[in-house]
Structures are given as structure tokens and as C-alpha cells.
Ligand code: SF4
């Protein structure tokens with residue numbers, strides 16, 4: 001096989017912070033073994049540039065491409081895959097290097113060191129790319145067109161609606177016994193217990209009412225929402241009438257809000273060390289505060305919080321709320337708000353901005369925190385998707401995958417990640433519904449590529465990989481040696497790392513390939 | 527299986543320090559499975575020793591490889607050249623492998639890289655517990671399938687000592703009292719009467735007390751004629 005590398009260096013990063021001499025870097029890289037040619041471009045991350053990079057590589061008869069963009073977080077090999085697939089380049093022969101985070105930012109003050117390190121980093125990437133093998137992917141038909149949505153809240157219903165509109169058979173799993181108009185099937189009082197399989201062909205075990213049911217589905221949307229049931233905390237203990245935000249909404253909607261000052265606090269337990277800024281549903285809090293204020297402008301409305309994260313359009317809402325005369329008080333954990341011991345209709349809090357302790361009389365006290373849904377742990381465990389430290393389901397990437405999870409065929413939307421205003425949850429639900437539809441559209445699942453493979457002669461059948469793999473991919477086959485179900489393997493590498501007999505390799509991440517890369521780096525350049 | 531644990535790096539380094547050419551030999555059987563002396567551990571030890579040698583400014587050639595089963599001569603024979611070419615063999619198998627090589631090549635210095643510890647069961651990933659001492663005359667038919675020889679600190683034969691409390695052993699409160707476990711198991715099986723069964727003093731001559739033990743299976747042994755035939759084939 002020929003090994004000809006096209007190196008593409010993006011200039012944009014170096015323009016912003018003139019640390020690197022990109023032309024010099026390009027010149028040295030051109031001398032490296034296996035490098036066919038080196039080109040510099042602007043904005044490697046734009047689709048226009050991407051397609052021309054691939055075209056250019058093809059005309060120069062390169063069989064592999066190294067892209068050196070400003071930040072690997074955004075420009076990952078997956079960006080190129082769609083383009084590359086259509087061309088002659090194997091999608092596993094595209095690699096990226098992140099010079100911004102690895103070189104430019106840490107060595108801003110020392111351009112000489114930065115240049116040296118960039119060269120070493122590039123040499124390592126080129127050595128690695130030259131050592132890679134083209135890999136194949138395989139296809140398997142999807143057995144169903146089922147979409148399972150976990151949680152029939154705002155986001156979940158929206159996802160189901162959209163997907164059903166596109167012909168998917170939707171099944172909603174809802175833990176309460178709420179009856180609602182839903183597309184497809186609604187399983188109430190039910191929850192996900194276990195999941196087997198992989199994107200395209202999942203097999204779920206659901207607890208529905210008293211019994212367990214098995215469900216096949218192609219794609220899953222997690223819309224478990226936040227934890228609305230909570231409300232235990234120091235404020236609710238000392239003031240029985242304190243209510244969660246949605247109750248406040250109900251009483252405003254039904255016109256039963258008592259007259260008198262309204263106070264909204266970010267959490268029912270400001271003393272608790274567990275309060276996390278992420279839990280504060282500031283968007284809803286701002287909205288409701290404004291509705292209450294507009295309904296009766298003479299009413300005092302106060303918002304008390306540790307951190308206001310009103311970003312994007314909410315920034316305008318924040319401004320508008322201030323103009324309406326809503327009072328904002330910021331506190332910190334050292335002096336959290338408490339109910340006055342002598343008067344349970346008074347809240348005492350130290351205003352950080354004024355540096356003074358204020359005592360607020362209120363008729364209505366509401367708290368605006370929606371902690372992560374504790375069910376997320378079970379859901380994430382069953383589906384093998386990551387959750388954040390706060391207990392929310394983690395999304396792929398804010399910019400490039402706001403409703404995806406690292407697992408193909410599993411999407412997430414709404415407050416399952418962290419509290420969202422209704423409109424955002426709805427929009428995310430729609431997005432997840434569309435992505436789910438798109439995922440099912442081809443009717444086939446792809447698998448393989450950079451996955452694990454066992455060398456049977458080396459395997460001691462020790463079961464370590466079987467016990468370790470989070471996806472239950474390895475098993476001991478008929479020959480008494482470990483085998484990997486490629487469809488299930490996510491290429492995470494845990495089995496290869498722990499196998500005591502070094503019998504497992506992850507394609508394109510073999511010890512040899514990793515050593516080649518490390519050694520090139522340690523040699524420190526070309 | 528036999529469960530072993532690697533010796534500390536400093537101890538290993540000291541054993542092999544005077545020698546230039548070191549053959550580090552692992553085993554793919556029990557010690558691989560208990561994550562002590564398989565190919566991965568051998569490679570890691572080679573790397574660790576290389577780093578240590580570089581740090582200490584010592585030159586040493588370290589060659590690491592693994593055998594299917596180090597306690598069997600045929601497998602050892604396969605790497606005879608490498609063994610004879612070395613100044614010292616660091617065996618990363620249980621001591622059976624170490625001694626097999628030592629007995630085959632008495633002029634070679636063979637040292638253990640592992641501490642061979644127990645006959646153990648992997649209770650979970652990374653945790654092994656001892657369940658048998660190899661006494662040579664198994665009695666667990668009357669103890670609910672739980673071995674009081676290995677699992678009781680005092681190898682009590684007829685019920686617990688006076689120190690058993692709340693199911694824990696007085697020797698170490700983190701260990702379950704074997705006799706408590708036996709009682710619970712027998713209760714579960716409706717065989718509590720076995721608690722009153724008196725086990726006569728055990729004949730320890732089948733255990734190590736009778737000296738080095740040898741097990742013979744006459745029907746499996748080769749006849750002198752067969753042995754000659756084998757030699758001819760070789
Ligand atoms: S961990 Fe390695 S040796 Fe053990 S069963 Fe898996 S492949 Fe075989």
C-alpha cells in the first residue's frame with residue numbers, strides 16, 4: 001500500500017496569536033517521510049474548505065490526510081468523514097492535531113519552545129498516520145423502526161411528535177401515571193431497566209406497571225427531565241408555604257397568587273453545600289418574575305441567587321426584568337438566605353452588591369432550582385452513556401452535538417441535561433426527533449472500524465475483558481477464547497489496556513502504532 | 527487457581543542487579559489470569575526496569591517473553607536458547623515455573639519475580655480470596671462446602687473457637703468467621719445436625735506435614751516401551 005500523506009495546516013490560529021511560524025512549520029513538515037505535500041488554508045473547519053481539502057488530497061494522490069486546525073475539539077476527523085467516504089480516501093486515514101491547546105496556549109510566552117513543540121507534535125502525528133491501516137466498516141439491517149423516548153415531558157413529547165410525523169413508530173416511557181395525548185404508544189408507570197444491543201438494534205427491558213417487558217428499538221431519546229419532586233431544604237423546613245417554581249406558575253395562571261411581595265430564591269437549600277449553579281432554572285425564574293410583576297406592577301418581586309447565567313437572548317430578558325423594577329440580590333454560600341426566626345414571612349439575606357444584610361417581607365416564596373433527575377443514574381447506566389458530576393446526562397458537544405450523546409443512536413434533550421426553559425426544551429425535543437428520524441432513515445447500522453480484536457493464540461480465556469467491557473462486547477467463544485461482538489464494541493480500549501495476555505488490539509491503536517507516535521514525539525521533531 | 531503477586535520493583539532490581547543479561551519469563555496460565563505475570567505484566571516490568579536502570583545509570587539487557595505454562599518442561603524447552611543466553615532468569619510465573627526452569631538448567635540462576643500466595647478465587651475483578659490449602663484429604667462434604675482449614679485462621683475442625691463474634695473472626699474482624707459461614711450454610715441446607723458431628727483428628731500426613739508430596743496416576747504413566755518410542759520419535 002502506498003502511504004502518501006497530505007498535510008493541511010490552518011493559518012487562522014497562528015494569525016490570532018502570532019506564536020508559530022506556520023510557513024517554517026509547513027516547510028519542515030514537507031521534508032518528513034511519507035509526506036506528499038503540505039498546504040496551508042484558512043478556516044479548516046468550514047465545510048467549503050473541508051471538501052476542497054479532500055478534493056486536493058485526491059488529485060495529489062494522497063491516501064491519507066493530516067489536518068492541523070486551530071482546535072481539535074471542533075475539527076475532529078468525524079467532520080471529514082462524510083466527504084471522505086465519497087472519495088477514495090479511507091475515513092480512518094484522516095487525523096487531526098490540536099496545536100492551539102497543546103502548543104500555542106501553553107507556550108504563548110515562548111515562541112521558540114512553541115515552534116519546537118509544534119514540530120515534535122506534527123512529526124508524531126505524521127509518523128502515526130503513516131503507520132495506520134485503512135479500516136472497514138460493516139452494515140447490518142435495522143430490525144425495527146421503533147423510537148423509544150424516555151420521559152413524556154415537554155421535550156420528550158416534542159421528539160415523539162416529530163419522529164412520528166416522519167413515520168417512526170414511537171414508544172414513550174413515562175414514570176408517572178399521567179395520561180396524555182401522545183403519538184404512538186404511551187407506557188405509563190414504567191421505567192427503563194436494562195438495555196442490550198447497539199444503535200439501530202437495541203433491546204430494552206422495561207418495567208411497565210408490575211411486569212417486565214422487552215422492547216426492540218432502533219433509536220432512543222432520553223428526555224428524563226429534571227427532578228421536580230424535590231423541595232427538601234432549610235427554606236422549605238422553616239417556611240411551609242415555600243413552593244417550587246412550577247407551583248408558582250400554576251397560581252399565577254389560575255389567578256390565585258396572594259397579593260404581596262414575591263421572592264424567588266435559586267434553591268430550597270441555600271445552606272446545603274450541594275447547591276449547584278447549574279440547577280438554577282434562571283430562565284424560568286426570570287420569566288415568572290416578569291409575569292408576576294406585569295400582573296401587578298406595585299408588587300415587589302425579588303430574585304435571590306448565587307449566579308445568574310442569563311446568556312444569549314436571556315440577556316435581554318434580564319435587562320428587561322431589571323427595567324421593570326425586579327430586584328436582584330446576589331448572595332454567596334458563606335451567608336445564605338434564611339427565614340427570620342421571629343417572623344416566618346421574612347427572609348434575611350446578605351446582599352453582596354450592597355454588602356449589607358437585608359430583611360425582606362414576602363407573601364409568596366418560591367424556589368427555582370431543578371436538580372438533576374436521580375433516575376438519570378439508572379438510565380445512563382442501562383444505556384452506557386456518561387452523566388456529568390451534577391447528575392445530568394452529558395451531551396456530545398455544545399456546538400456540534402447539543403442533543404447527541406457519545407453513543408450512536410442515543411439522543412438527549414431538555415432538562416435531562418440541566419434545567420431549560422420550556423421553549424428551549426421544546427426546540428431540543430424537535431432536534432432530537434429529527435436526528436432520530438435521520439438515524440433510522442438508512443435502515444442499516446454501521447459498525448466496525450477502530451474496534452477491538454482478539455488474537456486467539458494469545459488469549460488465556462481469563463474473562464478479564466468480559467468482566468471489564470462496559471458494553472458487554474467480549475465473550476468466550478466456542479473455541480474457548482475471547483471474541484468481540486464488533487457491533488457492540490465502541491472501541492473504548494479498556495479491554496486492550498487490561499488484558500493480561502496482551503491478546504487484544506484496538507485497530508489503529510495498537511501498541512506498535514502508539515509507540516511509533518510516542519517515539520517520534522520524544523525524538524522532538526523531524 | 528494459583529494466585530500470586532508481583533514483588534516490589536526495588537526487590538526485583540536488587541536480585542538482578544549484578545547481572546547483565548536478564549531473561550524475564552512470564553506464564554500465560556494462572557498468573558496471567560490473576561494479573562500478576564502474564565505478557566502485560568512482563569512488558570510492564572521490562573519498561574519499569576528500563577526506566578529504573580536509566581535513572582540509576584545502570585546498563586542491563588532485559589528480554590521479556592511469555593510461555594504457555596512455565597511449569598511444564600516442553601514449553602520451557604521452546605525458549606532454551608534464550609535461557610542459556612542469559613545471565614539470570616527472572617521468572618514471572620508462580621514458583622512452580624520458577625523451579626521447573628531451575629531444575630532443568632541447574633547452572634542458571636533463576637529468581638522469582640512473584641510471591642506465590644494462595645489457591646484463590648476471583649470474587650470480583652481484582653479481588654481474590656483463599657479457599658483451600660491443599661491438605662490432600664478434603665473434608666468439606668461435612669462442612670457445607672466451606673473449607674475450615676483454609677478459611678479459619680486456626681483451621682478448627684469442630685466448630686468455632688471462642689473468639690467468633692457477630693460472624694467475624696477474632697484474628698481479623700474484616701474476615702468472616704469460617705465456622706459462622708459453615709453454620710449459616712448448613713442451616714440453609716437443613717443439615718444443622720452436621721454441626722454436632724465430631725470430626726476425628728485429621729490425618730495431616732497427606733498435607734505438607736508428611737513431607738514433599740508426589741501424586742502418581744499409574745494408568746496415565748508411560749511404559750518404558752512407550753518412553754523409548756517417544757525418544758525415537760524425537
Ligand atoms: S482479557 Fe485477554 S486473555 Fe483474558 S479472555 Fe480477554 S482476550 Fe483473553
Ligand code: SF4
Nearest residue numbers: 469489490492493495
Ligand atoms: S474496546 Fe474492548 S472494552 Fe471497549 S467496547 Fe470494545 S470490547 Fe468493550
Ligand code: SF4
Nearest residue numbers: 658659661664665673
Ligand atoms: S479440606 Fe483440604 S482439600 Fe478440602 S478445601 Fe480445605 S484445604 Fe482444600
Ligand code: SF4
Nearest residue numbers: 678686687695703704
Ligand atoms: S473466629 Fe472463626 S474463623 Fe476465626 S479462628 Fe475462630 S473459628 Fe476460626
